[in-house]
Amino acid sequence: MLLYAIGWILIVLLEKDRNHKTVMAFSAWYLPLVILNPLVGSVFAYFDIMPNRMVRIYWLLPVVWVIAYGLTKLVIKVSGAGKWLGMAAFLALVIELIVVGKPLVTEENFVRAQNKFKLPNEVIEVVDKINADYDAGLSDSRKVVLPEELAAYARVYDGTLPLLYGRLPDTDESGRVFIYMSYDTLDMEEIADGARNLGCGYLVLDSEKPCENAPKEAVVTKFAEVGKYCLYRLD
Amino acid sequence: MVQFILLLLGIFEVVCVLFTFLKLNLTALIIVYGMLCFLALGLFLRARTGHSFFVAHFKKEGLSVSVFMLVFFLLFLYQLFVVICYQHNDADDAWYVGTSVTTCETGRLFIYSPYTGELLKWANAKDYLLSPLPIFWAMFSKILHMHPTVFTHNIVPVGMLCTAYIVYYMLGKELLGVKGPGQENETTVKKDAIWCFLVFVSVLNLFGYYSTRTTGTFLLLRSWQGKAVYCAILLPLMFYYYLKVFKEPKRKWLVGLFLTSLAACMVSFSAVTLTPLLTGAMCLTYAIAKKDLKIPFQMAASVIPNVILLVIYVLM
Numbered sequence: 001m002l003l004y005a006i007g008w009i010l011i012v013l014l015e016k017d018r019n020h021k022t023v024m025a026f027s028a029w030y031l032p033l034v035i036l037n038p039l040v041g042s043v044f045a046y047f048d049i050m051p052n053r054m055v056r057i058y059w060l061l062p063v064v065w066v067i068a069y070g071l072t073k074l075v076i077k078v079s080g081a082g083k084w085l086g087m088a089a090f091l092a093l094v095i096e097l098i099v100v101g102k103p104l105v106t107e108e109n110f111v112r113a114q115n116k117f118k119l120p121n122e123v124i125e126v127v128d129k130i131n132a133d134y135d136a137g138l139s140d141s142r143k144v145v146l147p148e149e150l151a152a153y154a155r156v157y158d159g160t161l162p163l164l165y166g167r168l169p170d171t172d173e174s175g176r177v178f179i180y181m182s183y184d185t186l187d188m189e190e191i192a193d194g195a196r197n198l199g200c201g202y203l204v205l206d207s208e209k210p211c212e213n214a215p216k217e218a219v220v221t222k223f224a225e226v227g228k229y230c231l232y233r234l235d
Numbered sequence: 236m237v238q239f240i241l242l243l244l245g246i247f248e249v250v251c252v253l254f255t256f257l258k259l260n261l262t263a264l265i266i267v268y269g270m271l272c273f274l275a276l277g278l279f280l281r282a283r284t285g286h287s288f289f290v291a292h293f294k295k296e297g298l299s300v301s302v303f304m305l306v307f308f309l310l311f312l313y314q315l316f317v318v319i320c321y322q323h324n325d326a327d328d329a330w331y332v333g334t335s336v337t338t339c340e341t342g343r344l345f346i347y348s349p350y351t352g353e354l355l356k357w358a359n360a361k362d363y364l365l366s367p368l369p370i371f372w373a374m375f376s377k378i379l380h381m382h383p384t385v386f387t388h389n390i391v392p393v394g395m396l397c398t399a400y401i402v403y404y405m406l407g408k409e410l411l412g413v414k415g416p417g418q419e420n421e422t423t424v425k426k427d428a429i430w431c432f433l434v435f436v437s438v439l440n441l442f443g444y445y446s447t448r449t450t451g452t453f454l455l456l457r458s459w460q461g462k463a464v465y466c467a468i469l470l471p472l473m474f475y476y477y478l479k480v481f482k483e484p485k486r487k488w489l490v491g492l493f494l495t496s497l498a499a500c501m502v503s504f505s506a507v508t509l510t511p512l513l514t515g516a517m518c519l520t521y522a523i524a525k526k527d528l529k530i531p532f533q534m535a536a537s538v539i540p541n542v543i544l545l546v547i548y549v550l551m
Contacts, residue, residue: 019481020410022524023474023517030516044508047549056448056505059466060513062474064443064450065403068435069410075431076411087302090431094438101442104451109444110321118322118388152329155349156384159333159340166350167329170359174351 003100004063007070014073024066031061071097123153125226127161130202133223139233141201145177145191150204150229164200173198189213192220196234203232237405237472238491239279244371245497246271248540251367252547255344262342265374303430310437311400314455318392323456331460334369335383339376361551362504365544368461371501387459395458399468400433406475407432461503469499469506470513477517484530493537500540507545511538 011025034040034057071093079086114121126146134142143162146154152167169175177194180187186205192215195203203220205211207230219235247268254264333349341347345364348355357364372391376383381390411428440451447456453463472495479488496514499506515538518531 018524019478022520023477023481024410026524027477027517027520030512030519034512047545056462056509057512059448059462059470059505060509062471064436064439065406065410065471065474067439068432069407071435072407072411072428072432076428090303090434094434097435097438098442101439102444103442104444104455105317105321105441106444109456110317110323113320113322116389117382117384119384120324152326153324155352156328156332156336159336159349159383160352162352163350166333166348167326168350170348170351170353170356 003067003097004061007063007067010070010074011066014070014077024062024069028061031057117157119153119157120150122227122229123150124157126150126204126229126231127154127158129224129226129231130204131158131161133231133233134201138223139201139235141199141234143198143200144202144204145181145195145200146204147181147206147229148178164195164198184209186211187213188220189215191215192218192232192234201234203234205230205232238487238494239276241491241494241498242275242279243272244501245494245540246275247371248367248497248501251344251370251501252365252544255364255367255370258346259344260342261338261344261370261373261377264344264370265377268374301427301430303427303434307430307433307437310434310441311396314396314437314441315393317455318396318458319389322388325457325460327457327460330363331369332372332384332387334363335373335376335387338370338373339383344370357551361548362507364551365507365548366461366501366504368464368502372459391459395464395468396454399454399458399471400436402468402472402475403433403436404429406471406478407436409475409478462505464502465499465506465509469495469502473499473510473513480530480534481521481524484533489530489533489537492534496537497540500544504544504548507541507548511541514538 008025008028011021015021015025075086075090075093078089115124117124130142130144133139143164144154145164148167151163151165154161154163155166165174165178169178173194177191177198180190180194186209188211190213191205192203196215196218207225207228221233221235222230223233224231250268250271251264254267330349334345337347337349337352338344344367345355345357345360347353363369372387373383375381376386379386407429411432440449440454443449443451446452448466450467453460454467457463458467473492476488476492476495479485480492492514496506496510499510514534518534521534522528522531
């Protein structure tokens, strides 16, 4: 926001065109009026429009373009005193943006593409192994319970794969299994029996999480392993 | 060209929402939409409306190389390299790409949940129903016989990145253009300034990971998702049209504003709510700055589709 304020001030000081100033800088007047206005929030809440998403209103601020425009105006201004001076100002500003900025292209955000789907390899391997097992006629149901981190992507790879829940559960019953799957210690009785009662044929568990309580109803057969994930058939 | 693409997106919004409520399938949508696209192309060519930005610009200006331009293209190529060779795992794909995959597999529009494959409860997904960008990607995947995930993760980011920088170039030219002698109606560009502007935009995108919702984050991490298209491409385009309207309130710029607003409705439901706020603010600003009420009313008309969609949303 500091950079935005700097860009905003540069536009106000250096821009001569009134239209540019009005659209890029002065038009932001409404934002505090909307954000700090309880009436706006009440109307949005009443009609259930964008619940918990009011923060998206900041998207409307042309932050990047205001900063870039303000800095460009500054470079133009400095260039007036000498071309090389302008170039030096440009370089200094670019370095400044890099130093104060936070890099986007990091190991945290990106990994080298693992396959043509650009999905985690484990997702593809797990889904392929379940499909192969089901196609071999070893289970009556293809419906799967997956750990949350795999559930978000399984149907992105195979749109025909039935899941008990995806990124989030759709029903209270599936939500119960979803919650038990999210605990640090897995309660096999609740998970396996719950999944079986909801018509699931397969269960995938993170082997790094300890398990407790054997299932009472479901017969759990391990048929494959993919990385840290163990694949079970539910009978 | 710009307005024609926006028109195609707008037509898709109308047709797809209608087909969703009529519970028609993807194949029917492709056929009808394809026919409407050809019809729109014919009408567009006949009317000779819109504005061909790049052809006219480069014919007039030519293309000369400068240091700023080289730096920009290096940064742009680096961004292209990142979106082509790297992957970002985003859990939001479970809905956005999941919907495209489910639609392609079943051929039905918003009938099955992308999360589970069970029947979709519309009450839980009404905002997504009204902004059917995932169906748009599913349509292309179907036509190209390509898996929707491969399409959205490999082809779309390249298209979005190129489109975004074309829009930034247009915005930059509008902001940094100057009227040359004897060119009162033409805007020539200070070339170095515009490339300098684009360098700054690129650096801000590459080093602007202050949150998961900055322009750069949207553009480089998940450009196939509707909110990313809205924030990184359509919002700057709206500012381009606002500038045009403020400078010379001609019909074609108002039409551009209308089409951008309609296209924004197609890509993200957030746009349905946010665009009227922005346009309302711009209308008031215009009315105060220019002491004129006629143009603000015409600008306000650009968000009629948003109002209609909001009414549908509330009634659903």
